[in-house]
Amino acid sequence: MAKPRVIVTRKWPAEVEAELKANYDVQLNERDIAMTADALQDALRTADALLPTVTDPITADVLSAEPLRAKFIGNFGVGYNNIDIDAAKARGITVTNTPDVLTDCTADLAMTLLLSAARSAGEGERHVRSRSWTGWRPTHMIGAKVTGQTLGLIGMGRIACAVAERAHFGFGMTILFSDPYPPPVEVTARLNAKECTTEKLLKDADFVSLHCPGGAETFHLIDTAELKLMKPGAILINSARGDVVNNEALISALRNGEIAAAGLDVFEGEPHINDGFLDLENVVLLPHLGSATHSTRIAMGKRVLQNLNAYLAGKTPRDKLV
Numbered sequence: 001m002a003k004p005r006v007i008v009t010r011k012w013p014a015e016v017e018a019e020l021k022a023n024y025d026v027q028l029n030e031r032d033i034a035m036t037a038d039a040l041q042d043a044l045r046t047a048d049a050l051l052p053t054v055t056d057p058i059t060a061d062v063l064s065a066e067p068l069r070a071k072f073i074g075n076f077g078v079g080y081n082n083i084d085i086d087a088a089k090a091r092g093i094t095v096t097n098t099p100d101v102l103t104d105c106t107a108d109l110a111m112t113l114l115l116s117a118a119r120s121a122g123e124g125e126r127h128v129r130s131r132s133w134t135g136w137r138p139t140h141m142i143g144a145k146v147t148g149q150t151l152g153l154i155g156m157g158r159i160a161c162a163v164a165e166r167a168h169f170g171f172g173m174t175i176l177f178s179d180p181y182p183p184p185v186e187v188t189a190r191l192n193a194k195e196c197t198t199e200k201l202l203k204d205a206d207f208v209s210l211h212c213p214g215g216a217e218t219f220h221l222i223d224t225a226e227l228k229l230m231k232p233g234a235i236l237i238n239s240a241r242g243d244v245v246n247n248e249a250l251i252s253a254l255r256n257g258e259i260a261a262a263g264l265d266v267f268e269g270e271p272h273i274n275d276g277f278l279d280l281e282n283v284v285l286l287p288h289l290g291s292a293t294h295s296t297r298i299a300m301g302k303r304v305l306q307n308l309n310a311y312l313a314g315k316t317p318r319d320k321l322v
Contacts (some may be wrong), residue, residue: 004312007043009052012076013045013294016301023305029049041065048072049308054079055270060087068093072311074304077291078102079241080321081214089322096307096319100158100298107162109290110209110239113263114196115150117235118207119143120138122284144206144233144260146171148235153238154176154198154204154221155212156188163209164191176201182304191270201230207237222246227253235261242266251276254283265290 006024011032020026021161027047029035035043040058043050044065052058054077063084067294069090075083075097088095116122120143125143127133151167153160156179167173168191175193178201182188202208208230212218221304222236223246236259238245247268253259255276263284267273270288277283291297307317 005046006049006051006308007047007070009056010049010076011045012301013298015298016305019302019305039108043071044068049074049311051076051304051308052082053077054082056082057098058083058088060084063093064085064279065093071211072308074299074308078302081241085322093322094311094317095321096304096311096312096317097321098197098300098303099317099319103162105293105296106159106239106290107166109265109286109292110159110163110211110237111166113237113239113265113284113286114209114235115146117237117261117263117282118146120281123281126281139173143196144235146173148172148174148302149206150174150176152201152208153179153193154181154208154210155203156193158182159239160209160211161187161191163178163211164193167223169190173207176205198226199229202226203231205234206231207235209237212240212244214243218244220244220246220249222250224252227258230259233260235259235263237263239265241270242270247274248276251264251280254280255277257284258263264267 002024006020007027008029010029015305017028035056036161040056040062045067047070047264049072050070051074054075058073060139071093073083073088073093073095078097078099080097085095101190121139124141151173153164161183164175168175175191176196177193177260178198182195212221221244227249250262254262261282266288277285291300307319310317
């Protein structure tokens with residue numbers, strides 16, 4: 001019996017690619033170059049399963065492929081706003097993602113951004129590398145205190161709760177959160193986290209960290225009006241999705257001192273980076289590293305394969321979205 005035909009859109013960890021080779025008729029992406037829309041559409045015509053990443057736009061147009069052979073899309077990532085879910089559902093395609101396995105590493109990365117932005121770590125590192133540092137002095141590169149401050153979390157899912165745990169128990173921070181679907185009371189009670197409106201959170205928090213999904217409902221959730229609500233000394237952290245923040249508005253707020261700093265792992269229109277960010281010292285910029293640890297990326301790949309195996313066995317995949 002022929003092995004199922006599977007197409008993988010980007011290079012995956014070697015351990016997972018070895019499993020793919022052993023069990024499937026697989027087309028890997030050894031050059032690790034993003035596939036075009038035409039190539040993605042052709043994959044849907046010629047394979048039994050397409051395994052994209054969160055940066056592959058699986059649009060309604062891509063999903064209109066005829067004749068359609070692939071009835072399974074296993075997204076490598078917890079986010080899935082790169083896939084037109086309604087169009088996939090209309091075509092009877094099963095779509096899965098990879099929750100849970102990247103929670104801790106993404107929470108660690110959010111805290112990395114928070115600490116780096118607060119203590120001017122990026123600017124300081126550049127200062128040392130350029131040999132501009134002339135020695136310690138009392139007024140040099142003064143940052144913001146983290147311990148005991150107020151952290152506001154917009155979105156209170158698994159990753160946000162993990163950030164809250166690190167911030168509250170590790171740094172004694174007060175936790176505020178806003179989320180239309182809050183976690184169980186016992187979870188927030190343990191963290192002493194207080195629910196409030198997004199407006200109040202923006203006004204009261206010293207640090208605002210974004211943990212909401214991307215998509216139409218959260219597009220530019222943080223825009224000029226929201227940034228103006230924040231304290232002048234506040235710091236914005238985004239490790240969620242780039243289009244949740246209006247990048248132009250954020251650049252203006254950072255340049256004009258309306259907020260103190262920002263830490264960004266994701267960007268609107270990435271991998272393109274707005275040039276305005278590159279001229280600012282009060283922003284830490286990372287290239288979408290939230291889940292980028294060896295063990296986590298292996299676990300994500302294996303989670304995709306678990307979902308695929310379940311689908312091929314006629315079972316409901318653990319992480320089925322539609």
